[in-house]
């Protein structure tokens with residue numbers, strides 16, 4: 001079953017995945033790096049420590 005992977009920050013649809021345990025995907029809109037972990041449902045977590053380009 002495909003599940004939507006959405007950005008944890010801006011909620012943009014990033015991908016659809018099935019059977020993935022873990023992935024990292026960068027949002028093309030807000031450039032947030034999301035780490036997605038499959039539990040009961042996919043959880044999109046913003047990866048802390050990712051350097052912002054807004055320096």
Ligand SMILES: [Zn+2]
Nearest residue numbers: 007010027030
């Ligand atoms: Zn985003």
